[in-house]
Amino acid sequence: MSSQAPHPTLLIPGPIEFDDAVLQSMAHYAESHVAPGFVKTFGETLSMVRKLFQSSNPAAQPFVISGSGTLGWDIVASNLIEKGENALVLHTGYFADSFATCLETYGANATQLKAPIGERPSFEQIEQALKEKPYKIITITHVDTSTGVLSDIKRVAEVVRRVSPQTLIVVDGVCSVGCEEIAFDEWDIDVVLTASQKAIGCPPGLSILMLSGRAIDTFKTRQTPPSSYYASIANWLPIMQNYENFKPSYFATPPTQLVHALHTTLSQITARPMSERYAIHAQASDRVKAAVAELGLQQVASQPENQAHAMTAIWLPEGLAPPDVLPGLLKRGVIFAAGLHKQVATKYIRFGHMGVSVTDPNRSDVDKAIAALKEALTEAKQAKGL
């Protein structure tokens, strides 16, 4: 069906398989970043980012910036918190450690609230922590790609607004935006940061953020200047506002081709209700989780309510490591990822199931992957005499 060259199906937790039209947009001919054609494309893209976050509050502002998802952490850390202020970092895997390091780089005091691997901090623990000291921001990894643990943003936000209403709620949505429900306005979130290459289905290279009016006010009333230049909201805010109003504007050259690709994928995504998209991902996830259980395997994420719908982190049978299984998958045309959480990286594999692999009815990527996993595991066990 696809016009793409034959290749193994990429089912890692990002980058993911791309729609043909998205890849064609990547090959868009050269355009000036300040000419009417591109300005319109960029402006429409920003408006669609609002829809992606189910936000209609004009005080909120979307940002699309050249960089990887990681850049979003710097944008938060260098603009929304100042030296010596406190950040509460909810830890559900690798990415909380890194976000905390980023916050500390810019002078914040980061306190990590850790849960055992595969778990998430309880709402009671979060409430308790918020009562202990004033936190300028709380960060929550919506889906930690290293563990597949899903956080309950809605309920965490309720706790924060009840216990510490001034604390900015920052969601790392790198592996969730586009497949896990996010109601930016309704849940009263202050920041969602994400990247282009996961459930949004665009190639990597875009840092995408949504900031609430409260977050922008916090930035505007800083005591000290922002501590970054490229990541400075002061530099980007007028640019994004101008483009969204179809006025060209310059701070740094936008990645024109990637913006076209984002425009294409967001046009596809926002053409249907977001709730429908979430449901399709949940159904695919249920199928994967059932197949994993049928194979007698456990997930890293311990409970149905904390298991992501975009990916599944699967404990390997005792005696097997990722290099025993991944080549067997590749031989069958499927690519999974190895473990990422340092303490247990050799003991599990990660299966990404998001974007066109689950939304395109002409694709059977998930079924193919489940069959390949079954065969590759059998083969690996036989090879090891297990």
Added chain:
Amino acid sequence: MSSQAPHPTLLIPGPIEFDDAVLQSMAHYAESHVAPGFVKTFGETLSMVRKLFQSSNPAAQPFVISGSGTLGWDIVASNLIEKGENALVLHTGYFADSFATCLETYGANATQLKAPIGERPSFEQIEQALKEKPYKIITITHVDTSTGVLSDIKRVAEVVRRVSPQTLIVVDGVCSVGCEEIAFDEWDIDVVLTASQKAIGCPPGLSILMLSGRAIDTFKTRQTPPSSYYASIANWLPIMQNYENFKPSYFATPPTQLVHALHTTLSQITARPMSERYAIHAQASDRVKAAVAELGLQQVASQPENQAHAMTAIWLPEGLAPPDVLPGLLKRGVIFAAGLHKQVATKYIRFGHMGVSVTDPNRSDVDKAIAALKEALTEAKQAKGL
């Protein structure tokens, strides 16, 4: 000849027209950033960056990072200079002001050595300034895109090494790398930072740098930690070293499609001696400059020796502003840029002539643009009764 959709020829100082093969690489199918195929592509790309800078010193290190060219300033400012240390910024237009602001954001004391618009600081002024106080770094905009002024990196570097040998020589090569001569090792440069979308001929979205061993040692012996996370050399150095040795490595997801496009264009560029590429750009530039003179127009860059070879900034005749001329060019299928230097932005236009527009013998972009400029000017003068 091209497989691209019909479009006006983009002759601004970046982004520029792209080769078909480069755009096709942008549409590369999804790949894991840690799988052997992409690791090989990225590793080879980094090796070719060395060739682009005519560097063979193993102590030097290329970096290719998701971001715009502007990010390169943050990498310099947050890693190579510390709070309270001095930076000497040679000013030849808009981009020195911005680089100075970036340096100050991270706590450096930036002293700008300014020249009148269209000029550059003299070697005597630079020597004098270097003798006045100790400078940790000196920054030089190789080609300031706002004025078309070319700096003489080789001679500035000689002055620095004679007068203040420990000062790091930082070249902003955003509009020069790929068309103006740069001999990284021979000239004893410490940093060249650039972007993908100018003379390198790749779409925008990559920050590309080359750091000397001296620059890396400076970073490693900092008194204080680097003041950025995303721009931290500590985070990127092992990644780049690993990929160049064909080992996968993770700090942030690389923009896989853009790296493929960079690989394609660098394969084309490095297939021939760099000296040949510089000569082709110089010849095209001479043709443009002669045509501008024939039209009775002056350049913003005042003297042949300080005029860039990648672009020409052209003063408009008295009474004409960019909006009087640019639509006439567009009507003839050519896009130039308006002025950018705030003090004189309404008085000049900018003509970019680099990459495939001058190197591909099947293209006649430059001749077409010269003819269009002549006609558009005549038309604009008539419309204004000049």
